[in-house]
Amino acid sequence: MPELPEIETLIRQLGNVLAGERVRAVRIFDEKLDPLPDAIDRGVRAVRRAGKGVEIDLGGPAIHIHLRMSGRLHWRSPGDIIPPHARFGIVFEAGEVLCIDPRRFATLTWHWAPAALRKQTANLLAGLDIPDIRARARGRRLPVKAFLLDQQAMPGMGNIYACEILFAAAVSPWRRAGEVTTIEWERIAAAAARILREAVYCRGTSISDWRDLFGRPGEYQRRLRVYGREGKTCYRCPARIERRKLGGRGTYYCPGCQG
DNA sequence: CCCTATGTTCCCAA
DNA sequence: CTTGGGAACATAGG
Incomplete structure (x- = not known):
């Protein structure tokens, strides 16, 4: 569902909420998705948009999220319930970024050097x-x-x-x-x-x-x-x-x- | 049962 | 090899 303006909205909000945060854990609820063990303990340097993708820059390597058709990102404060259709969560000190996706098309991937792979694409x-x-x-x-x-x-x-x-x-x-x-x-x-x-x-x-x-x-x-x-x-x-x-x-x- | 859905990728034919 | 069209992916809702 989300297109450029929706992703832009998310990355601006993520940039605010994740400033100075460090990845504590990545929780995988949908077995289709691979765990990201290398993300643990890395600090968030920036959150940016790549087309319709969300890129969480961890100081070189990065987590890439694509929401496809029905994916959403939801900020869960400590103690909040986990909504239905949660597919993965990235846990930080301040809270957790949950991906909610009924159709399970969304992707979560790890990239060691996304800047090198990222083509010079228009904004x-x-x-x-x-x-x-x-x-x-x-x-x-x-x-x-x-x-x-x-x-x-x-x-x-x-x-x-x-x-x-x-x-x-x-x-x-x-x-x-x-x-x-x-x-x-x-x-x-x-x-x-x-x-x-x-x-x-x-x-x-x-x-x-x-x-x-x-x-x-x-x-x-x-x-x-x-x-x-x-x-x-x-x-x-x-x-x-x-x-x-x-x-x-x-x-x-x-x-x-x-x- | 039918059709639809803000996306991407794979397969196939021209 | 390129181009363009359609199905597949998986689920919910009308």
Whole structure:
């Protein structure tokens, strides 16, 4: 479920709560996941986002968490109950970072040198590099929405925000990526910068069950302009919003004004 | 029973 | 080898 704004919300909250903390233990509740014995007693140097991944930097080596579809992170203070579907917990002096994940897709991995492995990837919050994007899209025949969801080109981009960005930019999700014009890429880049920043400010989108580290829902669901509005009148033209499958994902768009 | 779900990866065909 | 599409992963809810 979580996309870039939701992960950004989590890493900011984790950065506050884990400052100066040391890993006391890693508890594995789901046998699918491997234990992380090398994490014990290491101090937290930083918490950062890598696309949709959470990276807890332990001063060189790092713990990497990917929440996939249904994963959540929950801050458990000492003495609090453990909620259902807990898959692992990272125990610190001040409390425990619990991963709650009904569908069990979330991953927990150990990396000795993540900085070396980490590719030089764009930070979408800093803005899109239009020449770079155009070069990557050149000749590609896949729909532009599928291109936006390519994590190599757009680390952190997810289904909800891709729909919102293409609606704001008035570009059809089915336009072939290689045929998107420079003017349209400029509109997409402007929409992406604005929407992603607003969504971070709102602490994400709580459509069903997204909650932040402290169990609070986000606010961006109140600002969605197209996602989830199937059958309702477009905010920009008289047409009705439609929903179709694109690459297996529900895709909301306005047939009237998304040329 | 059907379909859906904010993600990624693997397999297969062109 | 590349590209793009679909299924699989596992579970809950409508």
